[in-house]
Amino acid sequence: MSERTFVGGIHPSYFKESTAGMPIAPAPSPSQVVIPLHQNIGAPCEATVQVGDEVKVGQKIGEPQGFVSAPIHASVSGKVVKIGPYNHPLGSPVEAVFIENDGKDTPFEGMKPQKPLEELTPEEIINISKEAGLVGLGGATFPTHVKLSPPPEIAIDTVIINGAECEPFLTADHALMLERADDIVYGLKGFMKALGATKGIIGVEDNKPDAIASMEKAIAEGGNGYDIEVHGLHTKYPQGAEKMLIKATTGREVPPGALPMAVNVVNQNTGTAVALAEAIKTGKTLYERVVTITGPGIKNPANLNVRNGTLIKDIIEQCGGMTDDARKLILGGPMMGLAQPTDDVPAIKGTSGILILTAEFVKDFPIAPCIKCGKCVDVCPMNLVPNFIGSASEKGNMDLAEKYGAMDCFECGCCTYTCPARRPLVQWIRIAKGEITARRRKQ
Amino acid sequence: MERRLVVSSSPHLKSPDDIQSIMSDVLIALFPVALMAVFLFGYRALITMIVATFFAMATEAVILRKWDLFGDGSAAVTGLLLAMTLPPAPPWWVVAIGSIVAIAIGKHIYGGLGNNIFNPALVGRAVLVVSWGSYVAGDVWLKPVPFGFTADLLTRASPLINTKTSLLDLFIGTVPGSLGETSALALIIGAIWLFYRGHIDWRIPGGFIGIVFILGLFDGGFTTGVYHVLAGGVLLGALFMATDMVTSPVTPIGKLIFGVGCGLVTMVIRLFGGLPEGVTFGILLMNGLTPLIDNLTLPKKFGEVKSNA
Ligand code: SF4
Ligand code: SF4
Numbered sequence: 001m002s003e004r005t006f007v008g009g010i011h012p013s014y015f016k017e018s019t020a021g022m023p024i025a026p027a028p029s030p031s032q033v034v035i036p037l038h039q040n041i042g043a044p045c046e047a048t049v050q051v052g053d054e055v056k057v058g059q060k061i062g063e064p065q066g067f068v069s070a071p072i073h074a075s076v077s078g079k080v081v082k083i084g085p086y087n088h089p090l091g092s093p094v095e096a097v098f099i100e101n102d103g104k105d106t107p108f109e110g111m112k113p114q115k116p117l118e119e120l121t122p123e124e125i126i127n128i129s130k131e132a133g134l135v136g137l138g139g140a141t142f143p144t145h146v147k148l149s150p151p152p153e154i155a156i157d158t159v160i161i162n163g164a165e166c167e168p169f170l171t172a173d174h175a176l177m178l179e180r181a182d183d184i185v186y187g188l189k190g191f192m193k194a195l196g197a198t199k200g201i202i203g204v205e206d207n208k209p210d211a212i213a214s215m216e217k218a219i220a221e222g223g224n225g226y227d228i229e230v231h232g233l234h235t236k237y238p239q240g241a242e243k244m245l246i247k248a249t250t251g252r253e254v255p256p257g258a259l260p261m262a263v264n265v266v267n268q269n270t271g272t273a274v275a276l277a278e279a280i281k282t283g284k285t286l287y288e289r290v291v292t293i294t295g296p297g298i299k300n301p302a303n304l305n306v307r308n309g310t311l312i313k314d315i316i317e318q319c320g321g322m323t324d325d326a327r328k329l330i331l332g333g334p335m336m337g338l339a340q341p342t343d344d345v346p347a348i349k350g351t352s353g354i355l356i357l358t359a360e361f362v363k364d365f366p367i368a369p370c371i372k373c374g375k376c377v378d379v380c381p382m383n384l385v386p387n388f389i390g391s392a393s394e395k396g397n398m399d400l401a402e403k404y405g406a407m408d409c410f411e412c413g414c415c416t417y418t419c420p421a422r423r424p425l426v427q428w429i430r431i432a433k434g435e436i437t438a439r440r441r442k443q
Numbered sequence: 444m445e446r447r448l449v450v451s452s453s454p455h456l457k458s459p460d461d462i463q464s465i466m467s468d469v470l471i472a473l474f475p476v477a478l479m480a481v482f483l484f485g486y487r488a489l490i491t492m493i494v495a496t497f498f499a500m501a502t503e504a505v506i507l508r509k510w511d512l513f514g515d516g517s518a519a520v521t522g523l524l525l526a527m528t529l530p531p532a533p534p535w536w537v538v539a540i541g542s543i544v545a546i547a548i549g550k551h552i553y554g555g556l557g558n559n560i561f562n563p564a565l566v567g568r569a570v571l572v573v574s575w576g577s578y579v580a581g582d583v584w585l586k587p588v589p590f591g592f593t594a595d596l597l598t599r600a601s602p603l604i605n606t607k608t609s610l611l612d613l614f615i616g617t618v619p620g621s622l623g624e625t626s627a628l629a630l631i632i633g634a635i636w637l638f639y640r641g642h643i644d645w646r647i648p649g650g651f652i653g654i655v656f657i658l659g660l661f662d663g664g665f666t667t668g669v670y671h672v673l674a675g676g677v678l679l680g681a682l683f684m685a686t687d688m689v690t691s692p693v694t695p696i697g698k699l700i701f702g703v704g705c706g707l708v709t710m711v712i713r714l715f716g717g718l719p720e721g722v723t724f725g726i727l728l729m730n731g732l733t734p735l736i737d738n739l740t741l742p743k744k745f746g747e748v749k750s751n752a
Contacts, residue, residue, distance in 0.1 A: 243746065256747055258746070328448060328450075329448050334454060335454045335456060338453070339451055341450050371557045372557065374693035375460075378695075383742040385694070385742070413453050418458050418460070420458075422457070
């Protein structure tokens with residue numbers, strides 16, 4: 001039997017109470033959406049519409065400029081009023097399509113049910129996920145059709161659905177597992193068929209027993225013949241990190257620098273599985289997703305179905321606004337999410353959460369010298385020595401940082417979280433990774 | 444509405460532990476030990492502890508020019524730990540010198556907290572043993588008198604030399620010895636707190652105590668093994684001194700090697716050396732090897748070597 005966890009990790013407070021178990025509510029449709037043309041890891045898209053065009057919900061508006069890319073679709077019906085750069089959650093501004101909402105929600109005729117899963121070939125499934133614009137919805141936004149097309153010499157035997165949701169505060173995946181369990185199973189079957197995988201695993205942290213029960217019921221009802229299991233996992237961050245999840249569910253360790261396919265596994269997020277199910281059953285393209293709006297700084301936390309390109313400030317307003325002591329806006333979870341300088345930024349495919357923290361979470365601490373407590377070494381899920389890498393980077397010794405394994409850090413943040421000397425270890429490691437990458441590129 | 448949003452890179456959560464909370468936990472863990480010392484050796488033990496702690500904190504404050512006496516709490520820990528290694532009632536100025544040396548030479552010459560190589564409290568003690576030996580070793584031991592608040596009966600021998608002491612006395616602590624060394628019971632209670640709080644890991648004390656017991660076993664059987672663990676400074680050293688974060692390895696295997704090394708040196712000194720007690724020098728020696736041990740025991744990266752089934 002496989003292990004149900006990994007070595008290392010942390011047990012932060014989970015703060016999930018405020019939105020756990022909340023039903024997924026539709027977010028009111030905004031008067032205008034700003035849809036960035038770059039929403040995935042890989043190449044951006046080019047607009048296929050022009051200013052003045054009328055578009056319908058689900059219609060393609062961005063065409064991928066490369067294999068590792070996914071098309072982008074309109075999330076409202078109405079008129080394209082502008083195409084130009086706008087704020088982007090990842091930092092610098094990106095070309096975006098501005099659509100004025102006519103409020104009619106006219107669906108695009110091209111969104112039609114596909115053949116049932118039983119009749120689809122692997123190629124057809126891959127093509128459906130590509131045309132629907134599917135990307136990894138956990139936050140990494142890797143185009144799904146690429147993950148479903150491993151090199152021919154690699155045989156994938158297992159598909160793992162990531163229902164761990166180990167980031168504190170976030171409950172969107174939890175909500176999906178309660179409400180859309182049948183679609184998750186359907187999507188998983190689609191992934192398995194596309195990859196020729198014989199085994200499906202849904203990994204869920206054991207602090208969500210209702211989600212585990214819900215998934216088990218859905219498998220019993222809709223698993224028909226597929227070998228699918230739910231694995232209850234220890235509740236520990238970063239249980240949902242790709243490599244840790246694979247270790248916990250299959251016992252396999254992905255080698256440093258390698259992708260999950262090296263151990264014959266592909267990971268998919270719950271939201272992506274639902275999106276594939278919808279794309280097959282109704283032809284729906286990926287123009288909306290479930291987002292957890294949460295944190296002590298928001299008045300009414302919720303799990304909302306948010307349309308792509310909705311401005312964060314509109315969503316915050318719908319949730320009652322920020323509290324007076326709100327200080328930090330994070331897209332994603334508190335461990336790996338990105339703090340935003342402004343709320344005037346659109347929600348995109350990778351936006352899993354909108355987290356607003358208050359002053360008590362945003363204290364500045366002086367950095368003390370390393371007291372060599374070894375706590376960062378104990379928690380590092382990659383078994384690195386964050387203290388040594390961090391100090392090497394702090395001193396500008398990037399060779400040493402590289403030697404200690406800086407490039408194997410996946411920036412989970414456990415080390416910084418745990419350090420009693422309040423040393424910004426992962427931040428230093430990021431600097432080292434940046435410099436090492438730049439140097440390698442030069443060579 | 445305009446509001447300034449703070450932008451910083453992730454993670455955006457921080458564990459509640461900081462250096463001060465860890466040091467406070469160590470002080471809490473030392474509380475039962477201190478209580479036992481006063482219970483056994485009277486008010487003079489209390490004075491020794493207060494003098495040691497105060498001079499340690501004051502020295503640190505002067506060196507850092509920070510007039511918040513407690514600061515991060517590390518100086519108080521050093522001072523109190525030094526007191527624990529001393530006889531119950533040396534002259535106050537000897538204790539003060541020990542604390543000043545511990546902080547100034549043991550810690551700040553190397554650049555302060557986190558940079559020192561040797562356990563500062565043990566540096567202080569070592570200097571006292573070498574320079575003012577007659578006050579901290581020899582005919583200085585008080586006879587423990589439970590509730591004898593003014594206990595001042597001198598006794599000639601520390602228990603390591605006297606093998607007739609009962610194991611129960613050694614466990615409870617009703618034997619002559621250093622302030623914080625005599626009561627295994629109090630030390631274990633304190634250490635449980637540190638384990639519970641996650642500030643010490645089993646490897647260092649486990650390796651240390653384990654090897655002392657095993658070598659004692661070979662030397663004279665089971666009772667001798669237990670005796671070597673309970674008598675003298677092994678428990679204080681293994682649970683509170685060797686586990687000092689700054690001066691012990693950070694890697695899991697390194698911690699085990701370090702603990703075993705401390706125990707080994709201690710026993711070599713005890714069994715073959717000229718000194719009655721080897722804990723101080725055992726730990727100091729291993730402190731010196733810590734950077735080397737860390738570098739030789741870097742953990743294997745996740746996914747490395749292991750074959751993939
Ligand atoms: S070094 Fe990297 S992988 Fe290890 S704990 Fe820190 S952030 Fe996580
Ligand atoms: S957690 Fe911080 S203080 Fe402890 S060893 Fe790591 S870097 Fe040093």
